[in-house]
Amino acid sequence: MAKVTLTVNGRRVSEDCDDRMLLVHFIRDKLGLTGTHVGCDTTQCGTCVVHMDGRSVKSCSVLAVQAAGSDVTTIEGLAAQGDLHPVQAAFKEHHGLQCGFCTPGMVMTAVDMIHRHGGQLDEATVRHELEGNICRCTGYHNIVKAVLAANADMQAGREAAE
Amino acid sequence: MGVEGIGARVTRKEDKRFLTGKGRYTDDMSVPGMKHACFVRSPYAHARIRGMDTTAAREMPGVIGILDGRQLQADGIGNLICGWMIHSKDGSPMKMGAWRPLAYETVRYVGDAVAIVVADTYAEARDAAEAVTVDYEELPAVTEAVSALQAEAPQIHPEAPGNLIFDWQIGDPEATDRAIASAAHVTEIKIHNNRLSPNPMEPRSTLGIYDAAEEHYTCYTTSQNPHVARLVMSAFYNVAPENKLRVIAPDVGGGFGSKIYIYPEEIVCLWASKKTGVPVKWTSDRTEAFLTDAHGRDHVSTVKMGFDADHRIVGLKVDTIANLGAYMSLFSSAVPTYLYATLLSGQYAIPAIHANVRTVYTNTVPVDAYRGAGRPEATYLLERTMETAARELGLSPAELRRKNFIRSFPYQTPVIMNYDAGDYEASLSAAMQAADWDGFPARKAEAAERGKKRGIGMSCYIEACGIAPSAAVGSLGAGVGLWESAEVRVNAVGTIEVLTGSHSHGQGHETTFAQLVAERLGVPIDSVNIVHGDTDKVQMGMGTYGSRSGAVGMSAVVKALDKVEAKAKKIAAHMMEADENDIVIENGELKVAGTDKTVPWFQVALSAYTAHNLPAGMEPGLKETAFYDPANFTFPAGCYIAEVEVDPETGKTQIVQFVAADDFGNIINPMIVEGQVHGGLAQGIGQALLEEVRYDPESGQLLTASYMDYAMPRADDLPSFDLSHQNTPCPSNPLGIKGCGEAGAIGSPPALINAITDAIGTNDLTMPATPMKVWLAMQANH
Numbered sequence: 001m002a003k004v005t006l007t008v009n010g011r012r013v014s015e016d017c018d019d020r021m022l023l024v025h026f027i028r029d030k031l032g033l034t035g036t037h038v039g040c041d042t043t044q045c046g047t048c049v050v051h052m053d054g055r056s057v058k059s060c061s062v063l064a065v066q067a068a069g070s071d072v073t074t075i076e077g078l079a080a081q082g083d084l085h086p087v088q089a090a091f092k093e094h095h096g097l098q099c100g101f102c103t104p105g106m107v108m109t110a111v112d113m114i115h116r117h118g119g120q121l122d123e124a125t126v127r128h129e130l131e132g133n134i135c136r137c138t139g140y141h142n143i144v145k146a147v148l149a150a151n152a153d154m155q156a157g158r159e160a161a162e
Numbered sequence: 163m164g165v166e167g168i169g170a171r172v173t174r175k176e177d178k179r180f181l182t183g184k185g186r187y188t189d190d191m192s193v194p195g196m197k198h199a200c201f202v203r204s205p206y207a208h209a210r211i212r213g214m215d216t217t218a219a220r221e222m223p224g225v226i227g228i229l230d231g232r233q234l235q236a237d238g239i240g241n242l243i244c245g246w247m248i249h250s251k252d253g254s255p256m257k258m259g260a261w262r263p264l265a266y267e268t269v270r271y272v273g274d275a276v277a278i279v280v281a282d283t284y285a286e287a288r289d290a291a292e293a294v295t296v297d298y299e300e301l302p303a304v305t306e307a308v309s310a311l312q313a314e315a316p317q318i319h320p321e322a323p324g325n326l327i328f329d330w331q332i333g334d335p336e337a338t339d340r341a342i343a344s345a346a347h348v349t350e351i352k353i354h355n356n357r358l359s360p361n362p363m364e365p366r367s368t369l370g371i372y373d374a375a376e377e378h379y380t381c382y383t384t385s386q387n388p389h390v391a392r393l394v395m396s397a398f399y400n401v402a403p404e405n406k407l408r409v410i411a412p413d414v415g416g417g418f419g420s421k422i423y424i425y426p427e428e429i430v431c432l433w434a435s436k437k438t439g440v441p442v443k444w445t446s447d448r449t450e451a452f453l454t455d456a457h458g459r460d461h462v463s464t465v466k467m468g469f470d471a472d473h474r475i476v477g478l479k480v481d482t483i484a485n486l487g488a489y490m491s492l493f494s495s496a497v498p499t500y501l502y503a504t505l506l507s508g509q510y511a512i513p514a515i516h517a518n519v520r521t522v523y524t525n526t527v528p529v530d531a532y533r534g535a536g537r538p539e540a541t542y543l544l545e546r547t548m549e550t551a552a553r554e555l556g557l558s559p560a561e562l563r564r565k566n567f568i569r570s571f572p573y574q575t576p577v578i579m580n581y582d583a584g585d586y587e588a589s590l591s592a593a594m595q596a597a598d599w600d601g602f603p604a605r606k607a608e609a610a611e612r613g614k615k616r617g618i619g620m621s622c623y624i625e626a627c628g629i630a631p632s633a634a635v636g637s638l639g640a641g642v643g644l645w646e647s648a649e650v651r652v653n654a655v656g657t658i659e660v661l662t663g664s665h666s667h668g669q670g671h672e673t674t675f676a677q678l679v680a681e682r683l684g685v686p687i688d689s690v691n692i693v694h695g696d697t698d699k700v701q702m703g704m705g706t707y708g709s710r711s712g713a714v715g716m717s718a719v720v721k722a723l724d725k726v727e728a729k730a731k732k733i734a735a736h737m738m739e740a741d742e743n744d745i746v747i748e749n750g751e752l753k754v755a756g757t758d759k760t761v762p763w764f765q766v767a768l769s770a771y772t773a774h775n776l777p778a779g780m781e782p783g784l785k786e787t788a789f790y791d792p793a794n795f796t797f798p799a800g801c802y803i804a805e806v807e808v809d810p811e812t813g814k815t816q817i818v819q820f821v822a823a824d825d826f827g828n829i830i831n832p833m834i835v836e837g838q839v840h841g842g843l844a845q846g847i848g849q850a851l852l853e854e855v856r857y858d859p860e861s862g863q864l865l866t867a868s869y870m871d872y873a874m875p876r877a878d879d880l881p882s883f884d885l886s887h888q889n890t891p892c893p894s895n896p897l898g899i900k901g902c903g904e905a906g907a908i909g910s911p912p913a914l915i916n917a918i919t920d921a922i923g924t925n926d927l928t929m930p931a932t933p934m935k936v937w938l939a940m941q942a943n944h
Contacts, residue, residue, distance in 0.1 A: 018285065034190035035183015037415075039363045040448035044869035047363060075183035088181040092173050095833050098841065099668030100180025101363040101415030107181065123882070130877035134869065136363050136416050137668045139844030139906075140877040142837060 004068045008033070009077025017064050023057075024048040026064035027074055035075040035104045039134070046133030049105040049112075050074045056112035058132070075104035078111065086157070087111050087150040096146035098137035109133050110147045119155035121148060167681030168897075171833045175687065176672040185413045188367040188382045189445045196369070197226055199431060199444040200287035202277040202294045203453065204269035207303035207525035207862020208316060211266060211276065211296060219279065219293040224286030227438040228294065229430075230277045231264030239263060239433055240399045242426065244490035245641035248328050248499055251518075256328040259319025259523065261489035263399075263426035269298070270318055270488035271527050272864055273453030278430050280438050284445075303525035303862035307485035308462055310522045318488065318523040327486060327521040328495070332503045332577050338516035341477030345468025349551040355539045356929045357460035357485070357855040358848075359872060360532045362667075364415020365446035366455060370431035374439070378406045379432050385411040385695075386421045386665050387705020390642070392697045394424045394492070401432050411695040414667035418845070419531040420455045421667065422707050423492040427454075452867040457855055458532020460485040461498065461539045467547050473555055475510055475566050480517040480543065484529075491528035493535075495521065500578075500638050501536030501626075501708075507575035508544040509586040509622045509799060510566040515576045525862045531707065533845055533907040537625040542929075545621040545912035550925050559916070560590060560599070563622050579626055581797050584825060586622060588888035593620065593801040593823035596884050602805070614807040616818075617921025621802045623909035627901035628796035628894065629708035645791035646710070647702045648718035650679075650726050652784040654771035656764030658685065660722075661693045663703015664715030669838070669903065671711060674830045678716055678897075682723050684749040685763060701787060709901030712830065713796045717895045721788035729784060730766050736777045737761050737769060794894040798905050800824035802843075804913040808921045813937025815851060815918055821884045822909070827892035827900035835902045836885055842906020843883055848875040849907070850914035854930050873930070 005014040008031060015030040027036050027050065036059060039047035048059045051073040079085040084092065087110050097103040113129045114121065126147045127140070135143060166172050179185050216228045242261040249255055265274050277294055281287035302316040309315055310325040318325050342348055369382040379402045385391050388409040395401040395409075414421060427444050435442045446454070463482040470476050484498035503517040534541075552562040564587065573581045594600075602618045609616035629635075632643030649661040660675055676690035693699050706715070727747060734752035735742035738759045746753050751760045766784075769775065773782035805819040822839055829835050852873035856865045866872040891898030911929060918931050924943040927935065 020285065028190075032192070033183065034187075035185070037187075037364070038189075038445075038447075039365065040869050042448065042868045042870050044874075045363065045448070075181075079182070084178070084181060091181055092177040095174070095837050097177060097180055098670070098837055099362070099364065099416040100176075100185045100413065101187065103180050103185075104183050124878075127878040127880075134363065134874050134876065136361055136418070136845070136874070137841045138837060139840035139842075139875075139883070140880055141840040141882055144877065144882065 002065050004064050006067050006069060007071045009073060019065060021064045022060055023062040023064050023067045024059035027059060033074050033076050037101055037104060039101065044134065046109060047102050047105040049108040049133065051108060051112065056109055075108060078107065085111065086153045087114070090146040090150035090153065094142050094146040094149055096138065096143040102133060102135045106133050106135065106143060110150065113147065114151045114154055119151060119158065121151045123148065166677055166687045168677060168830050170677060170831065172673060172677065172687065172831060174670050174673040175676060176670065187364055187413045187415055188369060188384050191369050191382050193371060193441050196441040196443055197280050197282060198284040198287050199434065199442050200279050200284065200291040201275040201427065202279065202291045202296065204272060204274040204276060206269060206298055206300050207272050207305065208301040209269050209298035210301060211269065212299055213297040214277065215295040219290040222286065222290040222293055224282035225290045226280045226440060227434065228277055228279050229434055229437055231262050231266035234264050234430065234433060237433065238400050239429060242424065242489065243398050244495050245492050246496040247639040248330055248495045250328045251331045256495055257322035258490050259321045263429045271525050272862060273450065273527060274488070275426050278434050280434055280440070280442055305524050305526050305857035305859050305862050307460065307483045307522040307524060310524045311483065311520070318525060322523055325523040327490065327523060329520045330499055331516065331518045333516035334514055334576065335516045338477045338479050338514040341514040342466050342468040342479055345476050346471040347469045347555060349467045349547055349554055351465050351547050351550050353463040353465060353543045353546060354928045355459045355461040355542055356849060358458045358532055358853050359452055359855050360418040360420035360455060360458060361874060362416030362418055362420060365448060365451045366421065366425065366427065367445040368428045368431050369441060369443040370435040371441040372432065372435040380408045380410065381428055381432055382410050382412060383428050384414050384421050385409065386414065386417040386667060386707055387703070388665065388695055388697055389663060389703040390705055391424050391428065395429060399429050401429055409697045411665055417667045418533040419458065419535060419707060422705070423456055423530055425454070448869065449867050452872065453864055454527055456491050456528050456530035457487065458529065459539060460529050463543055465543055465547050467551060469551065469555065473557060473562060473565050475512045477514040478506060478512050480506060482517065482519045484519060484521045485524050485526065486521045487524060487526045487528035489528050491530035494528060494530045497531050497536045502540050504578045505537050505540040505624060505626060506544065506577055508541070509568060509624050511568050512576065526857055533842065534904040535708070537904065538908045538911065541621065541623040541908050542912045546915060549619065549916040553925065559620050560594060563590065580794065582794055582894050583890045583892060584797060584799050585888060585890050586799060589799065589801040589823040589825055590622060592886050592888050593803045593821050596823065596886060597803040597805065597819060597821040609807055613810065615810055615921040616805070616807050617917045618803065618805045619913050619916025619920050621909050621913035621916065623905065624797055624799040625904060625908050626795040627709035627798055628713035628792050629710045630795060631793060632791050642704065643791065644704055645789050646704055646714040646718040647787065647789045648722045649701060649787040650719065650722040650785065652726060652767045654768050656767040657689045659691050659693055660719055661700045662715055662719065663700055663705065664711040665695050665706045667706070669706065669711060670834045674834060675716060675719060677830055678719055679723065682727065683747055683763060709798070709903035712897070712899040713892065713895050713901050714790060714792050716897055716899065718788050718790035720896045721790050722786045725786035725788065726784060732777055732780065733766050733769055734761050792895060796827065796892045796894060796900040798824065798826050798900040798902065800905060800909055802909040802913040804917040806917045806921055808918060808936060810940060813933035813940065815931060815936060817847065817881045820881055822906065823886050823888060824902070824905055825888050825890055825900065826902045827889055828898035829887065829889065838902045839885055839906045840883055842904060843910050844875050844880055846907040846910030847880060847914060850911040850929050850931060852879065852930050
């Protein structure tokens with residue numbers, strides 16, 4: 001048993017947990033943030049993706065104790081309450097979700113992808129980058145459209161700001 | 163059409179909660195005192211249980227209780243059942259072996275549950291489950307249906323000698339034999355339809371809560387049909403009377419058929435909650451999902467199709483063996499019979515059809531409906547046969563299909579179905595145009611210059627949806643009626659709740675059902691809430707599967723809206739001192755036609771509830787219910803064309819183009835319909851190229867029990883899709899809807915395989931067409 005202290009969605013949290021507890025279970029069970037999901041047990045499906053110190057990670061492959069001291073953002077913290085991040089808005093606009101279960105992980109992956117590629121994304125790159133996120137509902141068609149649209153919106157936003 | 167009415171491409175009302183992490187799935191539920199369950203499962207495919215020792219496990223940290231099947235049976239909990247009776251051709255009823263929620267004499271597949279462990283945390287429950295010692299006497303196992311029918315095969319259930327569940331037929335055997343004997347050409351082909359795991363991304367989960375003071379149970383569960391779950395758990399499993407059992411299916415993360423059925427875990431968690439005195443939650447991990455979620459497909463068939471000298475089909479004879487797994491799941495018997503063989507006429511006028519189907523027990527997880535359910539098997543069989551025949555006869559695939567299309571409706575097939583409407587030529591032409599079929603030879607030549615083998619293939623599918631007319635399915639053996647119910651509640655301020663027995667687990671009902679109300683009443687969709695998935699709120703329902711929510715569920719809403727409108731018109735007429743027959747509803751107002759007299763919708767609603775000035779004798783309130791029983795099945799149909807390039811060095815197939823041209827009847831929301839097609843196509847392409855459940859035939863161990871071993875389609879396995887619609891309205895329901903949920907999965911596998919076999923020049927290829935198989939087929943063809 002260890003006491004783990006970290007920052008989640010801008011809030012400092014401190015909880016006792018088993019040494020073997022995974023970050024995803026810490027987020028879901030200790031903090032009650034159930035937007036981060038568990039869809040497999042082999043680090044394949046990507047429904048558990050969160051941002052840890054600014055990079056996307058599969059929270060099923062990080063121990064909670066490893067995350068001590070880090071800054072974690074989950075789907076609940078991506079935008080201010082009531083607002084949608086441009087990626088979330090694009091998923092809605094382009095029907096990039098159906099059952100919603102893979103969606104938080106998809107969105108967190110897409111945000112990180114867009115940041116890493118600095119606006120330089122095409123369909124083939126998006127499809128390749130989504131390899132670690134499985135969706136069974138959409139056939140990815142509209143997810144790819146949504147990511148490309150969000151990428152264009154965010155790039156336009158960056159250029160407008162410059 | 164209003165901006166939010168029928169036909170409008172409105173974005174979904176439900177999206178915001180899913181996008182912001184506020185969806186509420188069963189595993190997200192937490193109640194005070196809740197504990198966690200882990201099941202002890204058989205590591206053997208077939209074994210006798212000699213004993214079980216839980217002594218050490220009970221001493222493990224956090225353990226609250228360990229319960230087994232003998233205790234469950236002593237408490238009177240019943241065995242699981244199959245709800246559709248099929249009779250063999252000799253008149254005998256299907257041979258159903260006992261399926262105990264927790265096995266205590268014999269286990270029959272790897273993953274068969276034998277005990278439940280309840281502990282403070284899931285990790286503790288899992289540790290303790292591993293400490294339960296079960297003394298198994300391993301028995302020989304068989305996993306493949308053809309092997310299970312052999313004389314020396316292990317016997318799986320005493321009730322089913324030779325592992326044969328039923329030997330059923332449909333159509334006229336003599337007429338078909340005569341037609342094929344007299345045919346100018348007979349095409350013969352063997353078809354294997356690969357076994358699949360549905361894999362909704364949300365694993366199954368259930369939370370059982372027993373309230374001792376009220377003797378009442380609440381079951382949160384990942385279900386496509388919570389009312390059916392309550393009915394079956396009450397009527398057959400003796401969990402609790404219906405009035406003491408509430409079933410809630412909250413947000414459900416995909417189903418594709420696998421969440422129709424009532425599984426052992428729901429029953430056992432409810433019972434365990436009473437036994438242990440705590441709420442009990444169980445959530446499947448992905449390995450358990452592969453081991454225990456009902457699988458789909460797994461047919462082996464031989465086909466003979468006869469043609470006359472003019473290339474018209476004269477007869478079709480099919481012999482199918484279907485693997486139903488270790489136990490008969492809820493609708494397992496209907497899938498390879500009435501959902502399969504009744505579609506063997508396809509889009510073609512075939513004067514004589516005969517199909518014989520044998521279903522078989524094996525030591526594998528039960529097989530039941532998976533997206534398409536029987537119809538993908540029929541379509542794959544027919545469309546591979548048509549393609550092979552066209553090649554043998556030296557005709558273009560389109561020419562042979564056109565020659566045999568059904569062109570006038572209604573059309574009675576020799577296998578029960580009566581097609582009500584369609585235009586198969588329209589979809590074929592549209593698909594060929596979109597795919598630039600005529601330009602293919604040039605593209606093939608260009609690809610050959612790059613060292614690639616390019617192929618093109620088509621598939622013309624039909625399916626039966628709108629499941630189903632209750633009297634018809636009752637006469638065929640169904641244990642339930644397949645109507646739907648709806649309730650429209652107008653609140654005193656004019657906002658509206660629609661309660662439906664349909665269940666949305668990705669289909670977007672909260673949006674499309676609201677669009678229907680917006681169309682009828684001219685109110686904004688934001689003033690309409692759709693309520694579903696809770697037996698305490700919705701009066702009754704049969705749930706969502708078989709692409710039935712639009713055709714059947716929304717038709718029930720139409721009936722309830724008819725009643726609401728009729729009453730609202732009476733009230734408005736009274737308020738405006740007009741004749742109710744002169745009242746029209748437009749843009750959220752009730753108007754006297756041809757005058758400037760209007761009263762807003764909310765004012766009529768308010769009048770209904772204040773009841774200060776209602777027509778004489780009228781009851782207060784504005785709320786109506788309806789049940790809708792469909793008059794016929796609906797028949798979505800279409801044509802899909804795949805174009806592929808095969809790398810001759812590696813056997814890897816790349817899809818370079820995929821075109822889908824569908825007839826879904828009238829469409830409520832094109833955006834959502836397209837999304838359904840995209841998802842169906844991905845699952846069908848997955849079946850054709852990637853996915854297959856494999857058991858080790860000797861040990862019965864599941865070899866594909868994780869995403870490391872079972873090839874789910876990923877984003878870079880798939881192309882973007884080219885979709886179009888050639889809709890003929892369905893005459894059998896008030897909205898003219900046919901349904902769109904399964905088409906993609908039904909029509910796409912044969913299009914892909916026809917394209918690959920075209921590319922590599924052989925008909926001999928089985929799904930999934932992995933690079934290894936395609937490479938081997940190319941070598942064999944040299």
